[in-house]
Amino acid sequence: MNARLASSRDNIDDLAERLLNGQRAALARGITLVESKKPAHREQAEALLTKVMGATGNAFRIGVTGVPGVGKSTTIDTFGSNLTAAGHKVAVLAVDPSSTRTGGSILGDKTRMAQLAVDRNAYIRPSPSAGTLGGVAAKTRESMLLCEAAGFDVILVETVGIGQSETTVAQMVDFFLVLMLPGAGDELQGIKKGVLEIADLIAVNKAEGDGLIRARSAASEYRAALNILAPRSKYWSPPVLTISGLANEGLEDLWGQLGIFKERMQASGDWESKRAEQQLAWMWGLLNEKLQTALKANPEIKAALPDVEGAVKSGNLPATAAASKLASLFGI
Amino acid sequence: MNARLASSRDNIDDLAERLLNGQRAALARGITLVESKKPAHREQAEALLTKVMGATGNAFRIGVTGVPGVGKSTTIDTFGSNLTAAGHKVAVLAVDPSSTRTGGSILGDKTRMAQLAVDRNAYIRPSPSAGTLGGVAAKTRESMLLCEAAGFDVILVETVGIGQSETTVAQMVDFFLVLMLPGAGDELQGIKKGVLEIADLIAVNKAEGDGLIRARSAASEYRAALNILAPRSKYWSPPVLTISGLANEGLEDLWGQLGIFKERMQASGDWESKRAEQQLAWMWGLLNEKLQTALKANPEIKAALPDVEGAVKSGNLPATAAASKLASLFGI
Numbered sequence: 097m098n099a100r101l102a103s104s105r106d107n108i109d110d111l112a113e114r115l116l117n118g119q120r121a122a123l124a125r126g127i128t129l130v131e132s133k134k135p136a137h138r139e140q141a142e143a144l145l146t147k148v149m150g151a152t153g154n155a156f157r158i159g160v161t162g163v164p165g166v167g168k169s170t171t172i173d174t175f176g177s178n179l180t181a182a183g184h185k186v187a188v189l190a191v192d193p194s195s196t197r198t199g200g201s202i203l204g205d206k207t208r209m210a211q212l213a214v215d216r217n218a219y220i221r222p223s224p225s226a227g228t229l230g231g232v233a234a235k236t237r238e239s240m241l242l243c244e245a246a247g248f249d250v251i252l253v254e255t256v257g258i259g260q261s262e263t264t265v266a267q268m269v270d271f272f273l274v275l276m277l278p279g280a281g282d283e284l285q286g287i288k289k290g291v292l293e294i295a296d297l298i299a300v301n302k303a304e305g306d307g308l309i310r311a312r313s314a315a316s317e318y319r320a321a322l323n324i325l326a327p328r329s330k331y332w333s334p335p336v337l338t339i340s341g342l343a344n345e346g347l348e349d350l351w352g353q354l355g356i357f358k359e360r361m362q363a364s365g366d367w368e369s370k371r372a373e374q375q376l377a378w379m380w381g382l383l384n385e386k387l388q389t390a391l392k393a394n395p396e397i398k399a400a401l402p403d404v405e406g407a408v409k410s411g412n413l414p415a416t417a418a419a420s421k422l423a424s425l426f427g428i
Numbered sequence: 429m430n431a432r433l434a435s436s437r438d439n440i441d442d443l444a445e446r447l448l449n450g451q452r453a454a455l456a457r458g459i460t461l462v463e464s465k466k467p468a469h470r471e472q473a474e475a476l477l478t479k480v481m482g483a484t485g486n487a488f489r490i491g492v493t494g495v496p497g498v499g500k501s502t503t504i505d506t507f508g509s510n511l512t513a514a515g516h517k518v519a520v521l522a523v524d525p526s527s528t529r530t531g532g533s534i535l536g537d538k539t540r541m542a543q544l545a546v547d548r549n550a551y552i553r554p555s556p557s558a559g560t561l562g563g564v565a566a567k568t569r570e571s572m573l574l575c576e577a578a579g580f581d582v583i584l585v586e587t588v589g590i591g592q593s594e595t596t597v598a599q600m601v602d603f604f605l606v607l608m609l610p611g612a613g614d615e616l617q618g619i620k621k622g623v624l625e626i627a628d629l630i631a632v633n634k635a636e637g638d639g640l641i642r643a644r645s646a647a648s649e650y651r652a653a654l655n656i657l658a659p660r661s662k663y664w665s666p667p668v669l670t671i672s673g674l675a676n677e678g679l680e681d682l683w684g685q686l687g688i689f690k691e692r693m694q695a696s697g698d699w700e701s702k703r704a705e706q707q708l709a710w711m712w713g714l715l716n717e718k719l720q721t722a723l724k725a726n727p728e729i730k731a732a733l734p735d736v737e738g739a740v741k742s743g744n745l746p747a748t749a750a751a752s753k754l755a756s757l758f759g760i
Binding site: 141142145146149150152153234237238241290292293317320321324371372375376378379380382383384386387388389390391404405408409410411412413414415416417418419420422423426428 | 473474477478481482484485566569570573622624625649652653656703704707708710711712714715716718719720721722723736737740741742743744745746747748749750751752754755758760
């Protein structure tokens, strides 16, 4: 082992220890390693993660989505502050494949959650900007593990709902919370495909003042819509609540529902088995990505691919024959 | 080239010619090659497909699903007979990963569609039984191409709705028809996840006699449910019809809707682009399967996999580190 490697290992040991002690600077440094694209950082990140894995898994992982304007930031700010007041340590992460990481956007994340931003028991980290959703999500998953190792017991993973981002976030959390705007009838139209089906709870936000009646009416429409779908788990039928992030109303009930969910899932064993499946699916997803990358980097594949894809798209080459050809070029 | 290969090639040339002439025996022989697991047959099947590809793509590919008891066979029998009477050539294929291919099940498929079974302009082929859904579907896709090459211009791909089979069938057809039972309120509960979202049209069947009013009531509930979901295409909002396969009612309207769909999709270019995407996705899916097979057959991976998977599932090894380890064992 050369001196530089040894030194890097010492640093990682030290970083892991400080992180496990809950030092915010160490957590921030760890997440920076996780998010870095440099191969050396990548190795350090994997070493760090491997070191702290034993201290992960103790948080309640909660995904939060909702269209722009639904009041995600306000609700997370209030909800998270309630939780820290009750003794929890709350980390807020984000998956936003469209984000560009600048000083501005970090500031943005901090200012849009004014209470949590200055809360010693909260940690806010904006979305990594890494191009693909898969890339962004992988970094957020790893950051989540580091937050858990640093002692955070509630992780809120926020997503903006671009493309497949909700499904991706649903696959990394224990519970998926969907915030909806009040409104009824026609206003309900156009709910994004699939979002009802991954929701573990729908919270109609802005149930305050004049909005209260509209929120209740929306809630009953969502209940009817959810009734038509078969529940995913025999232990849980997604409830529909009305809340106000702004007025801090209904959030206690929301936390209560989360508690019931956790209790039931842990009692049935689904909590652990879902996590095990998520981890395994993530590993296979990463491995598939690596295989794809290796395949596409192969010079013979590179040379042949445009013609092969063209012939398949135009219907002149059967997909089976095309796949066989590419596989034999790759030597499998 | 050795004599045997040359002879096999001659045979395929001959088979292709007879198939393109619409000979049923040649079509049946082609599908048998497609469904065979013998490597020699596999090669012949790919050669045959490559030969006839130019004559494929001219059919309207229609997926049909519905729970057992909804009247799929009766409806397909009546609908298909209407179409052959109007001059169409109709092939009925099936994707049923649970089927076991026996004389009995073939007979079953023929007897449950009594009119089409004796119709010279119809061809019924039961589901291949090849274990995995992916395997079954791949063979059905290829059989579909052979039917097109043999001059069939309407392909009905029936599926029973086990596991992901609806989604898989939706990915190989132009139009996905969902048959529903009449009933309302509570009876609507428990619609399989995702099926509303891949439906291009919902037909409430058994709208006959006493069932008419219940069918109409169910149809309006489905309309309300579909209204909540955002349409997949800006050119098409899935209609809800009431039909009776038994009494041959509403099937003309159904065919009319299919015609409008085709016209709009062809005018917008979505028809061709959807097919091109389907073909490409199929090719990549097949290639991924081959990569997975090669990976899992690798002796070093085989030896390491149980421990690695175990450590990932128990949360002791980060998925990223596990994927890196397996990738390096595989030499990528």
